[in-house]
Amino acid sequence: MTKRRFTRNQIQKILEEYEQGTSIQSIIEEYNISKATFYNWKAKYGRSYSNNPEEISKLIEDNERLKRMFAELSLENMKLKMQLNKINER
Secondary structure (H helix, E strand, O other), X not given: OOOOXXXXXXXXXXXXXXXXXXXXXXXXXXXXXXXXXXXXXXXXXXXXXXXXXXXXXXXXXXXXXXXXHHHHHHHHHHHHHHHHHHHHHO
C-alpha cells in the first residue's frame, strides 16, 4: 500500500462530508484511508470555523481592534523617538 498525501483543503472537504452525514466507513473506503487516519484528521482539523458565522465575526472584530491598538502604539512610539532625538541633539 502506497502512502498518499492529502492537502489540508482535501482533508477539510472529507471532514465536511462526515459532518453532513456520510458514514465513516464509506469515507475511508472512498478515499482509501484508515480509521486511524480519519480520526487523526478529525482531531487535528475537525474544528471548522466556517460553520459558525458568529465566531468568525467576533474574530474579525478582535483582529480590527488589535490592528487599531498596534497603529496607535506605533504612532506613540514614533512621537517618543522624535522627542528623544530632539533632546539628544541639544
